[in-house]
Amino acid sequence: MIGSTPLVALILAWVCLRIGATEKLPNILLILSDDQDVELRGMFPMEQTIQLLGFGGALFHNAFTPSPICCPARTSLLSGMYAHNHGTRNNSVSGGCYGPHWRRVLEPRALPHILQQQGYNTFFGGKYLNQYWGAGDVPKGWNHFYGLHGNSRYYNYTLRENSGNVHYQSTYLTDLLRDRAAEFLRNATQFSGEPFFAMVAPPAAHEPFTPAPRHEGAFAHIKALRTPSFNQVKQEDECLNYQIPFPLLTNFKIICFYLQIKFMT
Numbered sequence: 001m002i003g004s005t006p007l008v009a010l011i012l013a014w015v016c017l018r019i020g021a022t023e024k025l026p027n028i029l030l031i032l033s034d035d036q037d038v039e040l041r042g043m044f045p046m047e048q049t050i051q052l053l054g055f056g057g058a059l060f061h062n063a064f065t066p067s068p069i070c071c072p073a074r075t076s077l078l079s080g081m082y083a084h085n086h087g088t089r090n091n092s093v094s095g096g097c098y099g100p101h102w103r104r105v106l107e108p109r110a111l112p113h114i115l116q117q118q119g120y121n122t123f124f125g126g127k128y129l130n131q132y133w134g135a136g137d138v139p140k141g142w143n144h145f146y147g148l149h150g151n152s153r154y155y156n157y158t159l160r161e162n163s164g165n166v167h168y169q170s171t172y173l174t175d176l177l178r179d180r181a182a183e184f185l186r187n188a189t190q191f192s193g194e195p196f197f198a199m200v201a202p203p204a205a206h207e208p209f210t211p212a213p214r215h216e217g218a219f220a221h222i223k224a225l226r227t228p229s230f231n232q233v234k235q236e237d238e239c240l241n242y243q244i245p246f247p248l249l250t251n252f253k254i255i256c257f258y259l260q261i262k263f264m265t
Helices: 004-018 044-054 070-079 100-109 111-117 173-191
Strands: 028-031 121-127 144-148 157-161 164-168 196-201 240-243 260-263
Touching (some): 144 173
Parallel strands (some): 121 144
Antiparallel strands (some): 240 260
């Protein structure tokens, strides 16, 4: 996820500048994909998507995420805060992921709630925060909410669909989110005079890397990019200490792992 905090700041600045003006508030469609690193050409499979959507919208060429870990990055995106301010340190409840501080303090003043208060019709579909379990009410700020319970899945998952939880066994999640988002956009543009903010966040391309049947094997001939840091052994004089308790990567298997990064003093 690239550009979490700058993106939120830009959206809020854009909206705030227009509030009270005679111009109509802009509609906002934010599509959030997972684990598509620009340096590793993670967007290569979606070049047509970039042509159709990216070049027709806004591109942030110098935007950076302050945290490479899923839940802290998503919390930054929704709150506009750095991880050391919002307190989400990792993907666990004890690490702040969908913990009490988020639900009680941050969520009521996060981006979707601010936009909702300014008259926006808001929609969310997909992976919310890793530890979201669908209990209680819909998270604050969303008029239409289709939030995935837990972390990334493609089949056999549960969504919080507005007033209740719905389990799906064999419907591919990305396709379901596409249909829900398209229905919302059609209704929002045809029957409502309100501006809309729609956030679509499929887990793809996060592990378990389950493709739709129609895409099975589509990139079997593609090899992951090998940068100069690929399988690089840690040097003692580096400013970062990488603790990687896994074997080296090979040409035949890519192992997903967390980098436990500790700044040396």
